[in-house]
Amino acid sequence: MDSIWIYALTVFTGFLAIMNPLANTPIYMGLVQGASKAEKLRIAQTSTLTAFLIVSSFIIFGNYIFQFFGLTIPAFKLAGGVLIFFVGFEMLQSKKSTIHSQESMEFDESVAVSPLAIPILAGPGTIVTAMNYTINANYIHIGIIILMLAFILLVTYLSFVYSTKLIQLIGQGNIIVVGKLMGIILTVIGMGMIIGGIKLAFNLS
16 A cells, blocks of 8 residues: 555656646746636636646557557657747747737637647656656556546646736736746747757667
8 A cells, every 4th residue: 555655656746847837827827818717717627628638648548649640759859849949939029929819809719728738738748757657557557647647737727727816926027027937948948858859869868
């Protein structure tokens, strides 16, 4: 029984480090600017649920998915890195991201799926981390991995839902600064994914 708790804590710690709900909250706030309260709630729900479905699918069927579609971890890292870098670069320029609708004044809720759910929440790092835990794992371990994933995403959801209180606490002016800082962080994360993908693709040390 002790080994099960230790395993659960290990998985939880791994997901917490790679997903970090608090670090992702300012990104969420930047992406939902201009959205109504109801839209923000739906985006929080959709993004976390989508991330759960994606990562849990890889936990259960990961190897088959990669083989069926001919996917590779290096390619996944490169694609995710480019998308994250692009979003971060636009945040640095104080532009409204082109992932928002430009043909309508209505807010485009598709940001819940991309880039929020994937690759920010369910990115290459999260998927690779989850799949690493499934190596030599039995059904109990698989259940624990999925349970810890759900718990982390629940915390993320709550962080998103109460992000407006965080804005009031920090202040609107400071939110702009935070947005710029997160833009820098996102571009660095994106570049890191790209570099990691290139290293894996060419077997570089």
